[in-house]
Amino acid sequence: MRVIQTLTALSCLALVVAIFAFSSETKPPKEKTNMSSDKIKAKTITPDGRLTEPVETAKVELSEKEWKERLSPDEFDVLREKGTERAFTGDLLKNKEEGVYTCAGCGLPLFSSDTKFDSGTGWPSYYQPISPGNMEEESDHSYGMVRTEVMCPRCGGHLGHVFNDGPQPTGLRYCINSVSLDFVPDTELKKTSDAATPSEKAEIVLAGGCFWCVEGVFEQIDGILDAESGYAGGDEATANYKAVCTGTTGHAEAVKITYDPSKVSLDKILEIHFATHDPTTLNRQGNDVGTQYRSAIFYANDEQKKAAEEYIAHLTEEKKFPKPIVTTLEPLKKFYPAEDYHQDYVACNPNNPYIQAVAMPKVEKVRAKFQESVRQYLTTP
Numbered sequence: 001m002r003v004i005q006t007l008t009a010l011s012c013l014a015l016v017v018a019i020f021a022f023s024s025e026t027k028p029p030k031e032k033t034n035m036s037s038d039k040i041k042a043k044t045i046t047p048d049g050r051l052t053e054p055v056e057t058a059k060v061e062l063s064e065k066e067w068k069e070r071l072s073p074d075e076f077d078v079l080r081e082k083g084t085e086r087a088f089t090g091d092l093l094k095n096k097e098e099g100v101y102t103c104a105g106c107g108l109p110l111f112s113s114d115t116k117f118d119s120g121t122g123w124p125s126y127y128q129p130i131s132p133g134n135m136e137e138e139s140d141h142s143y144g145m146v147r148t149e150v151m152c153p154r155c156g157g158h159l160g161h162v163f164n165d166g167p168q169p170t171g172l173r174y175c176i177n178s179v180s181l182d183f184v185p186d187t188e189l190k191k192t193s194d195a196a197t198p199s200e201k202a203e204i205v206l207a208g209g210c211f212w213c214v215e216g217v218f219e220q221i222d223g224i225l226d227a228e229s230g231y232a233g234g235d236e237a238t239a240n241y242k243a244v245c246t247g248t249t250g251h252a253e254a255v256k257i258t259y260d261p262s263k264v265s266l267d268k269i270l271e272i273h274f275a276t277h278d279p280t281t282l283n284r285q286g287n288d289v290g291t292q293y294r295s296a297i298f299y300a301n302d303e304q305k306k307a308a309e310e311y312i313a314h315l316t317e318e319k320k321f322p323k324p325i326v327t328t329l330e331p332l333k334k335f336y337p338a339e340d341y342h343q344d345y346v347a348c349n350p351n352n353p354y355i356q357a358v359a360m361p362k363v364e365k366v367r368a369k370f371q372e373s374v375r376q377y378l379t380t381p
């Protein structure tokens with residue numbers, strides 16, 4: 001009997017705390033700026049444990065069955081069904097270690113331990129997210145209250161609510177279910193050494209005729225860490241200029257573009273690529289004829305493949321070209337760097353007649369059309 005009375009008293013206390021914690025003055029949701037079709041821009045933790053600056057990251061969309069396989073029943077109830085854990089029961093409520101709190105659904109960093117404070121409500125509380133892009137807000141009219149729900153912007157998982165009664169410097173209180181969170185201690189995070197280190201590197205291999213031109217175009221773009229001429233689509237034995245020139249090796253003259261996604265997006269790279277070669281001429285760019293001059297995107301993963309398919313569909317829909325696009329999408333098996341004398345060919349051979357006639361017009365077109373993307377020292381007199 002005493003046990004039941006105690007439990008009843010505890011339940012009442014939890015309910016009172018819940019009403020108190022969730023009915024304070026609410027903060028109106030911010031404008032939705034972070035929701036594109038399938039990507040968000042947010043800080044992430046790389047597979048090797050580095051916390052990045054905001055980069056584009058694909059949303060996580062799973063079926064109910066897949067979520068149930070991934071999450072514990074309690075996590076599923078809160079993250080996917082918008083449940084609320086009982087106050088004072090969460091594992092991370094009292095955690096005072098330094099580190100990063102991540103989404104238990106998808107691993108997106110959400111809060112830094114620096115912003116955690118003891119609100120007395122029984123739920124982990126923070127005064128700001130780790131970056132504006134790492135939190136999504138929505139008006140919540142459930143239970144006869146008007147509150148601002150906060151969610152993980154990458155997987156849509158319910159986290160809790162945000163109120164206007166938090167401490168300075170923001171005056172906000174993010175009241176979060178502990179079960180929605182995982183914790184990564186600082187000791188497990190690799191530090192990004194300095195600001196000059198790119199936050200994240202990504203690569204894509206593109207072909208669009210002579211690789212000197214494609215490389216010359218991309219060398220100018222801010223956020224491109226490297227553009228390297230080479231061969232893709234064939235075997236190692238024939239990955240040399242003499243063999244590739246025969247047009248029988250399966251190789252295309254291609255360029256491996258290494259880029260910092262926080263500075264230049266894959267969509268922008270594709271936009272520039274399609275603006276600087278003719279994707280409608282099969283195995284040909286101008287006077288350069290042969291399969292080695294085909295228009296191709298060698299994708300390294302499904303995300304790149306999807307982005308390329310969508311971009312081509314967009315160009316087709318918008319009728320950007322008078323003829324059908326014949327660009328091939330090919331899985332990247334291996335990229336073979338070209339001989340040294342092919343690297344930086346435009347920069348090293350500006351007076352070469354081919355460079356003057358074919359490459360320079362593309363380079364100049366990019367400087368005019370994509371001014372905002374060109375390295376500043378190339379546009380500033």
Ligand code: FE
Pocket residue numbers: 103104105106107108152153154155156157
């Ligand atoms: Fe998430």
